[in-house]
Amino acid sequence: MLNQERFDEIINSFDKIKNIAVLGDVGVDKYTSGSVERISPEAPVPIVEVEKEWTKLGLAANVSDNLVSLGINSVLCGVIGSDHNAQIFEELLENRGLSTWGIVRSSERMTTFKERVVAKTQQICRIDYESLKPVDNKSYDFLMDRMKEFSQDYDALIIEDYAKGLLNEKFSQDIISLFTEQKKIVAVDPSRKNPPQWYRGATLFKPNYAEASLLIDALGYHGERNKEKMCEILLEKLNLNKLVITLGAEGMISLDREEGKVKHIPTIARDVYDVSGAGDTSIALLTASLIVGCTLEEASWMANLAAGVVVAKKGTATVTRNEIRDYYARTKEDIKKHS
Numbered sequence: 001m002l003n004q005e006r007f008d009e010i011i012n013s014f015d016k017i018k019n020i021a022v023l024g025d026v027g028v029d030k031y032t033s034g035s036v037e038r039i040s041p042e043a044p045v046p047i048v049e050v051e052k053e054w055t056k057l058g059l060a061a062n063v064s065d066n067l068v069s070l071g072i073n074s075v076l077c078g079v080i081g082s083d084h085n086a087q088i089f090e091e092l093l094e095n096r097g098l099s100t101w102g103i104v105r106s107s108e109r110m111t112t113f114k115e116r117v118v119a120k121t122q123q124i125c126r127i128d129y130e131s132l133k134p135v136d137n138k139s140y141d142f143l144m145d146r147m148k149e150f151s152q153d154y155d156a157l158i159i160e161d162y163a164k165g166l167l168n169e170k171f172s173q174d175i176i177s178l179f180t181e182q183k184k185i186v187a188v189d190p191s192r193k194n195p196p197q198w199y200r201g202a203t204l205f206k207p208n209y210a211e212a213s214l215l216i217d218a219l220g221y222h223g224e225r226n227k228e229k230m231c232e233i234l235l236e237k238l239n240l241n242k243l244v245i246t247l248g249a250e251g252m253i254s255l256d257r258e259e260g261k262v263k264h265i266p267t268i269a270r271d272v273y274d275v276s277g278a279g280d281t282s283i284a285l286l287t288a289s290l291i292v293g294c295t296l297e298e299a300s301w302m303a304n305l306a307a308g309v310v311v312a313k314k315g316t317a318t319v320t321r322n323e324i325r326d327y328y329a330r331t332k333e334d335i336k337k338h339s
Contacts, residue, residue, distance in 0.1 A: 001268075001335065002301050007328055010302060011321055013292040019073045020287060021150040023143070023175065024060025024160030024167075024189075026078035026103070027112030027130070028089050029316045031056070036119040048119050056316050057092050058114060060160035062277045063189075066284040066306075068096050069318035075154070077102035077146055079139050079166055085111035085129065102146045104139045112164055116315070134165050144174065151178050155291050156185035158283055159202075163191035172198040187287040189279055190215065196238055204242045204290065205234065206283050212245045228262045231255040242296050244303075246282060251304065256296040265300045268308050268331050277316035278307045305331070 002010070032053050036046040057065045060078055067074040076098055080086040082105050089111055090100050109131035117124040150157070157179045161167050179186045180201060187204040190196070192211040196218050199205060207215060216230050217223070219237050224230060227245070235243050235255055244254045251267040282303040289299035302324075309327050310317040 001332070002298060002328075004332070006298070010289060010292060010294055010298065011324060014070055014072055014288055014321065017072050017155055017288060017291050019075065019150075019154040020067055020284075020291070021075050021077065021102070021147075021154045021157045022060055022064045022067070022160060023077040023102075023147070023157060024063070025112065025162035025164035026057075026061040026076065026080060026089070027059045027114060027164075028085055028092065029056045029058035029062075030054070030113065030115040031118060031315050032115060033118045036124075046119065046124060048117055048124060055088060055092060057089075057096065057098075058277075058316055059112060059162050059164070060158075060280075061089070061093070061098075062280040062316050062318070063158055063160050063284050064098055065096055066281050066318045067288070068098060069320050070284065070288065071321060072288055075099055075102050075150060077143055077150070079104045079106050079109065079135050079143070081105065081109050081111040081131075082107045083111055085113040088113075102143070102150070104142050106136060106139050108136050109133065109165070118314075130164060132163070132165050134168060140171060144171075147175055147178060151182055151184065154184065156187065156287050158287055159186065159188045159199075160280065160283070161189065161191040161194060161198075163193040167194065167198060169195065169198045173200065176201050185287060185290055187283055187290075189283045196234075200238050202238070202240055204244070204283075204286060205238065205240045206244045206246065206279070206286060207234075208246045208279060209248070227253055231262050242290075244282075244286060244296070244300055246279065246307075252282075252300055254296050254300050259296075263297050263300075265297065265304055268304055278311050281306050281310045281317075281319055 034048040034050040064074040064076040113129040115127040185203045188199045188202040192214045196215040242256050246252045251265050255262045285303040285306045286299045289302045306319045309319045309323045
């Protein structure tokens with residue numbers, strides 16, 4: 001793991017980051033929490049007596065939320081509807097100090113809104129309000145104009161694809177080229193539902209294992225599940241510079257084109273309560289760490305520490321620098337005890 005001096009150097013250097021732009025499918029996560037004491041007489045379903053409700057920025061907006069929690073400026077770009085949930089989304093942005101400058105309102109789609117009903121630790125159901133149809137051309141033009149502005153002044157771009165209709169191959173490739181031609185980092189968290197060719201040329205590519213498996217199949221390597229081979233295939237076929245595949249309880253593996261060697265970073269999560277949004281946290285930390293000069297292995301350790309914090313929280317969560325510092329200290333102490 002990172003030694004104390006290097007860890008402190010990395011996390012303190014986040015102050016030097018100017019801005020990170022985030023592009024992707026955005027929405028609201030709502031949580032309704034309560035207790036179940038009886039079954040409904042109307043149907044064989046539990047009755048949840050509501051004790052608490054809260055809303056949170058969701059999908060790609062959770063990446064920007066994580067960056068803000070880390071003390072890093074971010075701007076979010078995406079499309080919402082012209083509906084009541086759009087107002088909730090914009091209020092959440094403003095409450096977190098995030099600008100609506102990159103957000104487009106479209107009357108042709110609804111704002112993505114996901115409500116999770118939870119009884120104690122058990123999720124009873126999830127209710128989704130969303131549109132999956134492609135975004136209209138007018139919205140694309142608006143976003144492209146914003147991206148051209150942001151590419152001048154931002155240190156990096158994170159593309160978070162949840163396959164809700166925002167991205168297509170041309171738009172994705174235009175955006176990736178726009179930033180990489182200016183030597184800016186482009187980090188991509190892909191969707192398993194979209195073709196891998198959409199993400200060609202990214203600086204950093206971060207699928208989870210299930211996504212990586214489907215992307216490998218789509219590239220014509222059906223059934224290839226050797227993790228090192230998967231890394232090599234994705235790096236070469238998609239013309240990537242760096243690759244991280246998250247493996248859940250097994251941690252993550254990484255491959256940097258310059259180093260040419262696959263590395264394994266074990267998980268250091270203690271308590272796993274909810275993995276929702278852990279990928280958003282990981283890509284935020286990976287990108288921020290690469291901006292300040294980390295190797296991919298160092299960046300992966302930082303992402304691993306942050307993910308260990310958020311999976312112990314309820315729902316889509318964020319992480320602060322102090323939480324990462326505390327988690328690092330406890331992890332280092334645990335390693336010392338067992339060594």
